Amino acid sequence: MSVSEFQARLKASSANGFDSQDFDLNLAPIIDCFTVLIAFVMISTAFASIGILDAGIAAGGDKAISAAIPPVRISVEVLADHRFNLKISGKENREITIPARGDSWDHGVLKIRLDEIKNRFPSVNGAVITAVNSVKYDSVIRTMEQIRTTFPAVMLGGL
Amino acid sequence: MKKSFLKSKGPSDQMSIQIxxxxxxxxxxxxxxxxxYGSGLIEISTSKDLxxxxxxxxxxxxxxxxVEISEKVVLLEGKPVAEVRNFEFDGKSLAGAFAGERKRQQALAKTDSGVKADARVIMIADRNIPYSTIxxxxxxxxxxxxxxxxLAVVQTN
Incomplete structure (x- = not known):
C-alpha cells in the first residue's frame, strides 16, 4: 500500500468517526476466559497441603555416621495404655513414666519433662521414639510432633 | 435551605452492565x-481409603x-507390592520390590555419574495403621x- 493510499484510508476512517478516543472496551470475552480459568484452577488446586516429617532410624543403614556423642540419649516409648516411658541414659540414667490423662496420652506433661532435660543438657538435639506394636501411627506422629518442638531431630526406633 | 432533587431518568431500553x-x-x-496452586511442592496422590x-x-x-501403606495394600511408587490383611502382609514380596528398586537405582548411578543412589523414602501411611506394620x-x-x-502428613500450620 502506498503512502497516499494509506492517507486516503485514514481520512475516510476519520470521516466515519473511527478515530474517536471515546470507546468502550468489550470485557465480556475476558470475563468468559476468567470464569473458565477460575473454575479449572479451583478444581485442580489441592487446598490440603502435604508436609514432611524427617525421621531417620535409630538403627540400621549401610554406614556408621561419625558425630559427637551427646551427653545423654533420650528415648520416648509410647505405650498402649496411654502412658509414656521416658528413658535417659548416658551421664544421667533414669526412667520417667508419664501417666495417661483420661483416655489419651499426656503430651503436655511430656513437653514439660523434655524441656527440663533440654535445659540441663542444651547440646542434646535428638531423641528416639519407639512405640508398642498396637499403637496407631497417628499417635506416634502426634508424639513425634510434640518431641520435635524440644528436640528437632527425632528418629524412629525399635526397627 | 434549598434542596435540589434531580429528576431520575426513566428506564432505558439499552441497559449495559458495568463489568x-x-x-x-x-x-x-x-x-x-x-x-x-503453585505452593504444593510435594506431589502425592493417595488412594481414596487412606x-x-x-x-x-x-x-x-x-x-x-x-511407599504407601493403606489398610488393604502396600504400594511402591503407586504399584501394589503386598496385600495387607489384618495389618499383616507378605514381607518377602515387599523386600523383593525394595531390592529391585534399589538395584535399578544403583544401575542408573553406575551408568550416569551425575545420578546417586538415593536413600530417601517418603512414607505415606493411613493414620489407623498400627506401629507394628509401619x-x-x-x-x-x-x-x-x-x-x-x-513421613508425609497433612499440614496443620
Missing amino acids: TSMADIFMILLVFLLKS TMPQAVAESGSVDALK KSVLASAASNGYTDFK
Missing part, C-alpha cells in the same frame, strides 16, 4: 488461586521413593539401603 469491577474481582481471585495423619510440618520439595515396612526399606525416612 469492569467484575473483571477486577476475577483477576484477584485468579492470582490468589494460581498462588495456592487418611493421612495431621501434624505441624515443614513443606519442601522432596522427590524420593514413595515398623515392618521401614525395616524392610532399611535393610535394602533406604535409611532416610520422610
Whole structure:
C-alpha cells in the first residue's frame, strides 16, 4: 500500500468517526476466559497441603555416621495404655513414666519433662521414639510432633 | 435551605452492565488461586481409603521413593507390592520390590555419574495403621539401603 493510499484510508476512517478516543472496551470475552480459568484452577488446586516429617532410624543403614556423642540419649516409648516411658541414659540414667490423662496420652506433661532435660543438657538435639506394636501411627506422629518442638531431630526406633 | 432533587431518568431500553469491577474481582481471585496452586511442592496422590495423619510440618520439595501403606495394600511408587490383611502382609514380596528398586537405582548411578543412589523414602501411611506394620515396612526399606525416612502428613500450620 502506498503512502497516499494509506492517507486516503485514514481520512475516510476519520470521516466515519473511527478515530474517536471515546470507546468502550468489550470485557465480556475476558470475563468468559476468567470464569473458565477460575473454575479449572479451583478444581485442580489441592487446598490440603502435604508436609514432611524427617525421621531417620535409630538403627540400621549401610554406614556408621561419625558425630559427637551427646551427653545423654533420650528415648520416648509410647505405650498402649496411654502412658509414656521416658528413658535417659548416658551421664544421667533414669526412667520417667508419664501417666495417661483420661483416655489419651499426656503430651503436655511430656513437653514439660523434655524441656527440663533440654535445659540441663542444651547440646542434646535428638531423641528416639519407639512405640508398642498396637499403637496407631497417628499417635506416634502426634508424639513425634510434640518431641520435635524440644528436640528437632527425632528418629524412629525399635526397627 | 434549598434542596435540589434531580429528576431520575426513566428506564432505558439499552441497559449495559458495568463489568469492569467484575473483571477486577476475577483477576484477584485468579492470582490468589494460581498462588495456592503453585505452593504444593510435594506431589502425592493417595488412594481414596487412606487418611493421612495431621501434624505441624515443614513443606519442601522432596522427590524420593514413595511407599504407601493403606489398610488393604502396600504400594511402591503407586504399584501394589503386598496385600495387607489384618495389618499383616507378605514381607518377602515387599523386600523383593525394595531390592529391585534399589538395584535399578544403583544401575542408573553406575551408568550416569551425575545420578546417586538415593536413600530417601517418603512414607505415606493411613493414620489407623498400627506401629507394628509401619515398623515392618521401614525395616524392610532399611535393610535394602533406604535409611532416610520422610513421613508425609497433612499440614496443620
